[in-house]
Amino acid sequence: MAGRVIVITSGKGGVGKTTTTANLGMALAQLGRRVVMIDADIGLRNLDVVLGLENRIVYDLVNVAEGTCRLRQALIRDKRCETLYLLPAAQTRDKEAVSPEQMRKITEELAQEFDYVLVDSPAGIERGFRNAIAGAKEALVVTTPEVSAVRDADRIIGLLEAEELREPRLILNRLRPDMVRRGDMMTMDDVLEILAIKPIGIIPDDESIIVSTNKGEPVVLDPHSRAGQAYREIARRLEGEDLPISPPQMADGFMGRLRRLIGLQSR
Amino acid sequence: MNRPKVVFKGTRDGLLLRLDGSVPFGELLSQLRQRLQMSANFYQGGQVRVEWGGRQVLESERRELERVMAEHGLVLADSATPGPVSDGGAREKAQSPAGTELVPNGPAAGETRPDPARTLYVRRTLRSGQRLRYDGHVVIMGDVHPGAEVVAAGDVVVLGRLQGVVHAGSNGDRRAVVVALVFEPMQLRIAELISRAPDDASPPRGPEQAEIRGEQIVVRPLLD
Structure with a gap:
């Protein structure tokens, strides 16, 4: 049976597509799945950096598309997880170096061998985005609780539907429970009301993401990170588990941690 | 006017x-x-x-x-x-820059080591996504950032911080060396050999030189 090809996209830049791709890839691989991530952001590649694999790149997506190397040769195995692979983007080329048709072929070939093919889309709605969605059968839309990001997500969902990528699912990233409680930030319900698609998870704003990204270690590897936990849950939902999506609780104060420690409050 | x-x-x-x-x-x-x-x-x-x-x-x-x-x-x-400087296009031919066509001694057929006169001097910083390709030796007065790439048929000398990818001896010259004042390349290739940076960042030392010894790329301090 062929694997699932899922594009992670957002329209707006900087909302967490790459971080989400890296973490879902790692989380799925840790569930024992064979996963390959494709960095479709040619010319502004980042996924390799976030995964700490930059120094291993010899061949890339463009080399594969142009036939300078075989697909196998360009795949980089993750240094922590045996079933996780990366197909890196080229840095010295641009989006035009690959065509949607080539992407479709590459994802198809990878889907023969892997359970999941995750495609990290670049920002924007132009060629890079067209490439990223070309071979995808499913889509995850990442947004943050800001009007501009939500507006772009709405645009993207429209484009996905036009490409027959029905039922994209929403990841709300960087939610701050304290701001939500003060009424200063959109809630998941607010966002869902605008976008009218099904959610698949909420990622709380979490400093540990910045630390882990800078170190090239996906945050799902940190058992104490709340964002990591949220990503692990999304991975299980992708696997078909029916976990309820609950808004993240307030960032733990000292008392919260104490209560959790003695088991008075479950998350 | x-x-x-x-x-x-x-x-x-x-x-x-x-x-x-x-x-x-x-x-x-x-x-x-x-x-x-x-x-x-x-x-x-x-x-x-x-x-x-x-x-x-x-x-x-x-x-x-x-x-x-x-x-x-x-x-x-x-x-x-x-x-000679490109920011894309892996396929473009190695090209000589303005003026160097006058240099009479290009690499002779069958000889992979370029003539010393065939040297490109570049005074600028190479940034991520930029790629410098030259059919001879390259001297860079500036830094090579991560994500930048230098491909040279001969030696590569960086009078600055080298953090990108360098391929020296790209036509197969195993005698090619790579020198940098601050030597932290992401990846190093000499002729057909590849070595990559260690995953744990070690503190930068003084100027270093990489060369092939036996079947390996070795890095040693430039000054003993």
């Missing part, structure tokens, strides 16, 4: 486009557009050679120029003096 920065000249070998090397590329382009618009489709269908006026040309700039010319039905022939 200003001296025109963009001049078309008819020569025996067809049209020649002469560009002022000291003007920002964007300005050249807009002048070129104006000129092409003024003369409507006078130039239609012609092959044009370009004289860059000593400028280092980015591959993207070359393509941009090509596009503007194509809009007016002009075809860009091979540049008269192509620049």
Whole structure:
């Protein structure tokens, strides 16, 4: 049976597509799945950096598309997880170096061998985005609780539907429970009301993401990170588990941690 | 009135486009557009050679120029003096920069080690996504950032911080070396060998040199 090809996209830049791709890839691989991530952001590649694999790149997506190397040769195995692979983007080329048709072929070939093919889309709605969605059968839309990001997500969902990528699912990233409680930030319900698609998870704003990204270690590897936990849950939902999506609780104060420690409050 | 920065000249070998090397590329382009618009489709269908006026040309700039010319039905022939710095295009041929065509001793057939005179001196910083390719030795007075790439048929000397990818001896010269004042390359290739940076960042030391010993790339301090 062929694997699932899922594009992670957002329209707006900087909302967490790459971080989400890296973490879902790692989380799925840790569930024992064979996963390959494709960095479709040619010319502004980042996924390799976030995964700490930059120094291993010899061949890339463009080399594969142009036939300078075989697909196998360009795949980089993750240094922590045996079933996780990366197909890196080229840095010295641009989006035009690959065509949607080539992407479709590459994802198809990878889907023969892997359970999941995750495609990290670049920002924007132009060629890079067209490439990223070309071979995808499913889509995850990442947004943050800001009007501009939500507006772009709405645009993207429209484009996905036009490409027959029905039922994209929403990841709300960087939610701050304290701001939500003060009424200063959109809630998941607010966002869902605008976008009218099904959610698949909420990622709380979490400093540990910045630390882990800078170190090239996906945050799902940190058992104490709340964002990591949220990503692990999304991975299980992708696997078909029916976990309820609950808004993240307030960032733990000292008392919260104490209560959790003695088991008075479950998350 | 200003001296025109963009001049078309008819020569025996067809049209020649002469560009002022000291003007920002964007300005050249807009002048070129104006000129092409003024003369409507006078130039239609012609092959044009370009004289860059000593400028280092980015591959993207070359393509941009090509596009503007194509809009007016002009075809860009091979540049008269192509620049060596590209920011894309793995397939473009190693090209000599303005002036070095005069150097008589290129690498002889069958000999992979370039003549010492065949050296490109670059005084700038190579940033992520930029790629410098040269069929000889390369000396860079500046830094090579992560994500930048230098490919040279001979040695590569970086008088600055080397953090990108370097391929020395790209035509198979196993005697090629890589030298940098601060030596932290992401990945190092000499001839057909590849080595990558260790995953744990070690603190940078003094100037270092990489070379092939046996079947391995080894890095040693430049000064003992």
